[in-house]
Amino acid sequence: TYNQLWADTQSELTQLLAAELPPEPLRPEKDRVVFFQRLAVLYVRYLQVFRDLEIAYDQVVHPQKRVVIRANLDGVMGRLLELKNEMVEKEFSEYHYMDDVLHDLKLTPEDLEIPIPRHFISECSKDVKERKEMVAKIIKTMEITEGSQLAMDKEMTQEVAVKIIQVAERRRQGQLRAKLNQESKNMNRMYRNKDPQIADPELAAVCIQKVWKGYVQRKRTKIEREQEEILLGMAIDPKYYSTLPSEITAQENEAQTRITQQEHEEDYQKCIVAITNQLRDVEGHDIGQTMKDQIRQWFFECDATGTFPDYPDDEEGGSALIFAEKSPQQEEEAGLKMLPSAFLADLVIGNKMFDYWKNRDESKNYNQKHEVELIKEEKRKEIEAEIRLQVDEQMRQELAEWKLSVDKEKVGKAKANAKKKKGSKSGKKKKKEKDLTADTLESLCQELAEQGILKQPENVKMKNFLDYSYLGTTLRQNDIEPMPSLSDVRQVLSLYAILPLSQFVHEKAPLIKAILLAGPAGVGKKMLVHAICQETGANLFDLSPLNTIGKYPGKSGVTMMLHVVFKVARLLQPSVIWIGDAEKMFYKKVPKEEKELDPKRLKKDLPKSLKLIKGEDQVLIIGTTNDPLSADIKGLCKMYSKIILIPRPDYGSRILWKQLIQKHGGKLTPALNLSSLSKISDGYTPGHIVKVIQTVITKRRILQQAKRPLTAVEFVEPLAKIDPVFQEEEEALKQSWYAKTPLGKKRIKAATGQDEEEASAKSAKGKDTKK
Missing domain, CATH: 3.40.50.300 (P-loop containing nucleotide triphosphate hydrolases)
Known part of the structure; x- marks a missing residue:
């Protein structure tokens, strides 16, 4: 299932890369709205790829596949951030509304949610986990010490002690007085209802039947109404409130997947170490000799031209730079175009790595263990990089001796130039932060x-x-x-x-x-x-x-x-x-x-x-x-x-009444009109709503819910005691303050057309200077 999800996601990623890296560069877009629409579509499509890759990475157990998925996942995350940054610069707003794009792509608002990758916390390194545990332990120790110290340092004065005793005594007397009053009311009610005449048995039976039939019918009607709402999809079947056996099985499978991932990863790391040592011992000498032959061939070609170029430094890539292909530079055109990306190249490489797994037959690898041959291919490159450093050092010495034999007079100048280059590279020493x-x-x-x-x-x-x-x-x-x-x-x-x-x-x-x-x-x-x-x-x-x-x-x-x-x-x-x-x-x-x-x-x-x-x-x-x-x-x-x-919060956000009431122990019934609550709480923040709910839903009120359900009226009085955030205040914050921020100023300029006028003026000045 997750292999297929990965394959489908890679296919979508391939199409995105083809759109972003076409054979011929896209012409700059003059219309800002059209350009932003292109960015928005790319953003939404990359977001869908990100969501699917995150799920695949969380569930796939093959260690080498997870390496490829992780590389693509990181690249897509980075590209998402780049597109977001570009949308902010083009639209001059931190917030973007893409409901029209969702409609065109046949997606729902939930598809715009940014998933928090689960590996952020689950795959922390051992050192990071140890440091976090150390910090948590220190903070917990400090809280316990401070609490005990405050308890020891707190001294009770005689006045405070007397006040506590008085409060307790008044409470005791009040409870006794309330109990006596209740008993007195019960006695009065009993004597008031006492009828000296003998009641008619038939009238008594009718009265009992009337009460019982009304109770039974109301209960039956309530059950029928609930069943109808479930049938229409307006309410959830009570059986789904409890954890279903299938959900328990799914949770157990996920837990087992985590264990399998860890076991396969440990085996994979052990195999990497063994294969690396084996390749270094068996193939290391041949790799080094091949490199030396290639570099000597380069020496011969340079000798034929009569000039010896400088040998590339290790920081620049060493001898690998000699044989690297250089891409031609392209001229830039005016207009709106995509900013250079630091992640597209990584995504192209990751997409090519998927080709190895695309059509691979894994019928014999049911347990999804690592592939030994793939490890050898990857580690050969690392061993080549290690050996290249040693070979470069030897070949630099050989090149120096070759130059010395060809032209002894230029050796001193070459050394002086080399010293100058080394000095120029270092430049001014950066001031290090003092510890x-x-x-x-x-x-x-x-x-x-x-x-x-x-x-x-x-x-x-x-x-x-x-x-x-x-x-x-x-x-x-x-x-x-x-x-x-x-x-x-x-x-x-x-x-x-x-x-x-x-x-x-x-x-x-x-x-x-x-x-x-x-x-x-x-x-x-x-x-x-x-x-x-x-x-x-x-x-x-x-x-x-x-x-x-x-x-x-x-x-x-x-x-x-x-x-x-x-x-x-x-x-x-x-x-x-x-x-x-x-x-x-x-x-x-x-x-x-x-x-x-x-x-x-x-x-x-x-x-x-x-x-x-x-x-x-x-x-x-x-x-x-x-x-x-x-x-x-x-x-x-x-x-x-x-x-x-x-x-x-707007009306849609104020629906959080439902979640907050349930969180504090309240039960939702038809008697509680949440829509009215959301309507009358216009201007109130989530903090205000939480405060009101804590005031109404006390421990005593929770116990009374079975006989007296919660109603919206109970929340009105405490809500009225709090001053709301009026729309005028919010508009003042938006117009008087946020409009003066750098991004707010840019948006105002763009809305009035000043931004385009300035851009055209700059381009006109540039043409005049060229002339």
């Missing part, structure tokens, strides 16, 4: 945990964000900028924060160092930070202004704090550095009540530390703010390369 700490990693982690900077992320997932925008394209076609839904936010963060934390993708994909999440309080910004850490297995560092108060005082203390945080973050990568209330660091004017807190103490040093993050560092800074208007927008935009606007 201010010589402590062990464990001691540094313990220090950060004691200071409350290194934290354990909460157990939340990205799938908790729901909903999809179905009218985005239609609104944009009518010059109305739609507000993104929670689903759009989730997809953008999966592309910007989760997929790039993969090692292979991170090194080649467009580098994103810092992301700012801006939106009203309660929309889930902090939850998203913790979800990113959980999905990638990243460690969480909290550098929020309010969290660093009084820690590492003084200018030297700030330098030391940032040095320790970034050093540990690199050693424990992937890592996320969270800056809550990011606007405080860039205040236009610090409020009087916060001047003593010094919220701007990291303003100068943190951007400097940000520059130290390189392409190979899996470190991401995430800032969150609910009041960006109070900050200097230039400082924020300089610090954060990506600014994600998170709006208040």
Whole structure:
């Protein structure tokens, strides 16, 4: 099944590569809308390939096939990020609405979901797992120590003790008073209902029958209504609420697949070591001799021309560079065209590697073990690379002796030029970051945990964000900028924060160092930070202004704090550095009540530390703010390369009432009108909704649900006590602030046509200068 899925996916990938790498280059597109449509179609198709490859990689057990699938999976992930980056640059928006593309390709909104690859956490290296366990152990120890210390340090005054006794006594007296009142009411009711006359037995029987028949009929009607809803597909059959035997079997099969994958991988690695040693001993001498003969032939050809070129350095590829084919350069044309890709070449290679398995008969390899001959072919190339280094060293010496014998006078000049070249390559020495700490990693982690900077992320997932925008394209076609839904936010963060934390993708994909999440309080910004850490297995560092108060005082203390945080973050990568209330660091004017807190103490040093993050560092800074208007927008935009606007939930997103009520122990019945709740909660954030649900669904209310089901009216009163986020506030954030960000300015220019006018003016200037 999964081999067939892989084959079908590779066929689709082949078509995509043929479209992206045609025999003749595509002409630049003049129309921006047409060009974006081409990008959107490519993006959606690559996303489908990504989803299928992720499933195939998770279930295939053949170790060598998994290597090929993984290479293609990483390449497709990287290409997705490149296309996303290109769509942002062409449409000047972080959010894109492709419901029209989904309609044309006959896909559903669920097909746009970005799957989180399961191997991010399951295939961590042994060192990474050990470091994560060490950090978790340190944080847990610190929490236990702090809890016991607080309990010991907490002293109870006489006033507090008296108050506790009074509260307990008043509670006891109140319970007794309520019990006596209830008994009194029961006695009064009994005497009031007592009829001195003897009741008619026939009337009593009719009364009992009436009550019983009404109860039975209501119960029968309820069952019939439920069966009808199940038949029409409006409700789920109760038998599906419990785990079916087939589901249990599927889960057991998946667990067995993981075990089989691990066993096959161990056998594969042992075989690689054995075959490598065997090839090095048996074929190593012949490979080296063949290389020397080829290089000597090159010497003879150069000698015939009368000039000896410089021997390529090892960094450039050594003698392999001599025999490499060079591709011709192509002239560039003006207009909109695809940016150069760092992943297409890898995808082409991965697609060719699939050809080995495409028509291979594996009827005799039922257990899907590794292929020995394929290992030999792969390891020969590695052994050739090892031997080439030794051969190059010998042949450089031989070339030098040859040159000396041909022309002794040019030897001195050649050596001088060689020294100059070596000196020019080194250039200016880069300043290395000074290591201010010589402590062990464990001691540094313990220090950060004691200071409350290194934290354990909460157990939340990205799938908790729901909903999809179905009218985005239609609104944009009518010059109305739609507000993104929670689903759009989730997809953008999966592309910007989760997929790039993969090692292979991170090194080649467009580098994103810092992301700012801006939106009203309660929309889930902090939850998203913790979800990113959980999905990638990243460690969480909290550098929020309010969290660093009084820690590492003084200018030297700030330098030391940032040095320790970034050093540990690199050693424990992937890592996320969270800056809550990011606007405080860039205040236009610090409020009087916060001047003593010094919220701007990291303003100068943190951007400097940000520059130290390189392409190979899996470190991401995430800032969150609910009041960006109070900050200097230039400082924020300089610090954060990506600014994600998170709006208040729309009607579709507010359906999360259902999930949250069930999560807190509430039962959904026809008496609870969720549609009305979603309608009246316009302007309220998920944080507000959670607060209201916690107020209504108490332990006592959960016990009463059997006799008194939940209703929408119960949630109205606590909801009315909370101030919502009004549409005017959201529009002010969108128009007054986000429109002034670099991307917002570009979008306004593009909408008014200024961008095209500037481009045409630049091209006209270029023609004038050529003339």
